[in-house]
Amino acid sequence: MYNNVGSKVKTFASISCIIGIIASIITGVTTIIAGNVLGGFLTCAIGAFASWIASLALYAIGHTAENTDMILKRLKNIDTNQTNSSINENIEIPKYAQTQRPQAKTSETTSGSWWCSCGVANRNSSNTCSSCYKSRPTQK
Numbered sequence: 001m002y003n004n005v006g007s008k009v010k011t012f013a014s015i016s017c018i019i020g021i022i023a024s025i026i027t028g029v030t031t032i033i034a035g036n037v038l039g040g041f042l043t044c045a046i047g048a049f050a051s052w053i054a055s056l057a058l059y060a061i062g063h064t065a066e067n068t069d070m071i072l073k074r075l076k077n078i079d080t081n082q083t084n085s086s087i088n089e090n091i092e093i094p095k096y097a098q099t100q101r102p103q104a105k106t107s108e109t110t111s112g113s114w115w116c117s118c119g120v121a122n123r124n125s126s127n128t129c130s131s132c133y134k135s136r137p138t139q140k
């Protein structure tokens with residue numbers, strides 16, 4: 001029922017615009033026939049213009065919804081592609097961990113190096129920090 005909302009809204013916008021213009025013309029012509037020529041023309045013009053503006057806004061909403069649907073579909077495709085191959089998923093995690101590393105320095109032990117509590121990475125071969133000369137913290 002709510003599939004393709006965007007195109008439905010767009011169709012609804014065009015239909016309501018046409019209905020609005022027709023309705024204002026009918027109202028305007030009736031007003032002219034009734035004797036109020038200026039009021040009739042104004043009803044025609046303003047009514048048609050108002051329905052066009054209103055449908056334009058509605059059309060824009062529909063267009064945006066349609067575009068969003070398209071973007072979401074593409075994103076979903078990307079997601080499924082990534083879950084299908086676990087390699088891609090594994091690529092994402094180190095990227096995230098890399099940016100997070102400065103905060104997690106003290107507890108993290110990368111292969112071949114250890115982090116001093118002062119925040120400096122040291123080689124596993126040396127047991128004292130190259131920056132603050134503290135001894136390497138004992139780890140399990």
Ligand SMILES: [Zn+2]
Nearest residue numbers: 116118129132
């Ligand atoms: Zn240190």
